[in-house]
Structure formats: structure tokens, C-alpha cells
Amino acid sequence: xxxxxxxxxxxxxxxxxxxxxxxxxxxxxxxxxxxxxxxxxxxxxxxxxxxxxxxxxxxxxxxxxxxxxxxxxxxxxxxxxxxxxxxxxxxxxxxxxxxxxxxxxxxxxxxxxxxxxxxxxxxxxxxxxxxxxxxxxxxxxxxxxxxxxxxxxxxxxxxxxxxxxxxxxxxxxxxxxxxxxxxxxxxxxxxxxxxxxxxxxxxxxxxxxxxxxxxxxxxxxxxxxxxxxxxxxxxxxxxxxxxxxxxxxxxxxxxxxxxxxxxxxxxxxxxxxxxxxxxxxx
Numbered sequence: 121x122x123x124x125x126x127x128x129x130x131x132x133x134x135x136x137x138x139x140x141x142x143x144x145x146x147x148x149x150x151x152x153x154x155x156x157x158x159x160x161x162x163x164x165x166x167x168x169x170x171x172x173x174x175x176x177x178x179x180x181x182x183x184x185x186x187x188x189x190x191x192x193x194x195x196x197x198x199x200x201x202x203x204x205x206x207x208x209x210x211x212x213x214x215x216x217x218x219x220x221x222x223x224x225x226x227x228x229x230x231x232x233x234x235x236x237x238x239x240x241x242x243x244x245x246x247x248x249x250x251x252x253x254x255x256x257x258x259x260x261x262x263x264x265x266x267x268x269x270x271x272x273x274x275x276x277x278x279x280x281x282x283x284x285x286x287x288x289x290x291x292x293x294x295x296x297x298x299x300x301x302x303x304x305x306x307x308x309x310x311x312x313x314x315x316x317x318x319x320x321x322x323x324x325x326x327x328x329x330x331x332x333x334x335x336x337x338x339x340x341x342x343x344x345x346x347x348x349x350x351x352x353x354x355x356x357x358x359x360x361x362x363x364x365x366x367x368x369x370x371x372x373x374x375x376x377x378x379x380x381x382x383x384x385x386x387x388x389x390x391x392x393x394x395x396x397x398x399x400x401x402x
Contacts, residue, residue, distance in 0.1 A: 130168035131181030143202030157279030161269025165251035242269030284315030302335035323361030
């Protein structure tokens with residue numbers, strides 16, 4: 121199935137969790153100068169206009185990134201700069217009271233791309249893949265491949281660079297995606313055991329995400345951190361929350377991410393509860 125378009129959901133509460141974690145990992149890894157191979161298996165179109173027809177049809181960014189942006193002066197954790205700086209950059213330095221352009225995960229990775237780093241992004245959807253390719257055309261150090269990112273990731277491991285950061289976040293349009301993600305992660309970890317792997321999943325009423333978590337618990341993979349957020353105002357349909365599995369997170373990542381996300385509570389901020397655990401210890 122290729123019906124999913126992230127433009128309808130860009131900048132929602134799940135993007136906040138995922139991209140806060142992604143930029144935090146990147147900034148923590150880049151404390152060291154050694155090169156990083158960055159992989160994004162389901163990259164989308166890289167950039168989203170939050171005032172276009174798709175975004176306004178759902179209005180999900182209104183209770184997501186727009187609230188974070190308006191609430192930014194009250195965010196005390198310095199780690200929020202990891203997400204707020206790229207937002208400022210892509211909006212020509214002055215978004216005002218409302219973010220107009222939202223950078224997807226490949227754009228966030230590119231923002232932090234150093235000369236020694238490389239970014240490889242996959243997107244299977246034809247129109248999204250073309251938008252991604254157009255975005256990457258004049259960007260040094262970025263390669264776009266229009267094919268399945270799960271198989272593509274395995275084919276490029278281990279990378280030439282000494283370190284690895286891989287983001288795996290399919291749409292989970294079909295239940296088979298949960299099994300495919302688990303199988304891919306296990307194979308990828310065996311090929312590059314020191315790599316940092318980030319796996320995003322939706323928390324839905326069906327609770328299908330539990331099969332993914334159980335598959336990882338039953339696998340040989342070690343050092344897996346699990347971070348989940350749940351909306352306080354639970355919708356009748358759609359996502360009730362958002363989850364992340366992070367394999368080999370940098371030391372202190374869990375405390376810093378929790379500090380960030382714990383600030384997003386109350387009427388003026390995206391109202392969500394946070395839970396976390398070491399799904400698999402070291």
C-alpha cells in the first residue's frame with residue numbers, strides 16, 4: 121500500500137517526540153568528530169507546508185508544533201534548541217507566531233550534517249520520492265534512493281563511516297510492517313552492533329505495536345530504550361500516542377529526552393503524558 125502521505129500529519133504530537141529525540145541523538149553523537157552514516161528508511165518529502173490543503177485538512181500541527189513554537193519561551197531545557205534552530209532556519213529566520221514550513225527527518229539530519237558525515241534517505245512513494253529527490257538535488261552529502269528503505273538499509277550495512285544513526289519509521293499502513301521492522305532491526309543490529317537505531321511506532325487502539333516490542337525483547341539485541349507519549353485528550357479514532365525504541369542511545373539520552381518531554385504539559389502546550397523503560401538492558 122502506498123496511500124500514506126505525511127503532509128496530512130506533519131508537525132503533529134508524534135513528530136514532536138520523534139524529532140526532539142532525533143535532534144538530541146544527533147547533537148549528542150556529534151560531540152565527537154568521527155564521521156556518522158545517517159540513514160532514513162522512510163524519509164517522506166523532507167519539507168512540509170503547514171498552511172497547505174493537506175495540513176489544514178487535519179489541523180494536527182495546531183495541537184503539535186504550533187503549540188510548541190508559541191510555548192518556546194517557557195521551555196527551560198537547552199536541548200530544545202536542537203529542534204527549534206532548524207525550524208527557525210527553514211522559515212527564513214522569523215516564523216513569527218506560526219511555523220509555516222516544517223522540516224521532516226531528512227531535513228533535520230541535513231541541518232546537522234557535517235563535511236565528514238553522509239545521509240542516505242529512502243522513499244518508496246512515487247510523488248513523495250520525487251519531492252525528496254528534488255529537495256536533495258543540490259545538497260552535498262545527501263543521497264536519495266526511491267525504493268523500500270528496509271531492504272535498502274540492510275544492503276548498506278556496515279557503513280564506511282565509523283558510526284551509524286538509522287531512523288526507521290514506516291507508516292504501519294499494514295500490520296505486516298511491525299514484523300518487517302522487527303526483522304530488519306535484528307538483521308541490521310547483527311551487521312552493525314555499535315549503531316544507534318531509532319524505531320518509531322504509533323500507539324493505536326489495536327495495540328499492534330506490542331508485537332514489535334515483544335519481537336525485540338525476544339531477539340539477541342541488547343541496550344534498547346523505550347520512550348512513549350500518550351495524549352491526555354484521547355481521540356476516538358487514530359493515534360492515542362507515539363513510541364520510540366532506541367538501540368544504543370548515547371549515555372544520558374534517556375534523562376535528557378524525558379526532561380524535554382516533561383515540559384509539554386498544560387493548556388498552552390501539547391498535553392501528553394510520558395512513560396519510559398529500558399525494554400532490554402545492556
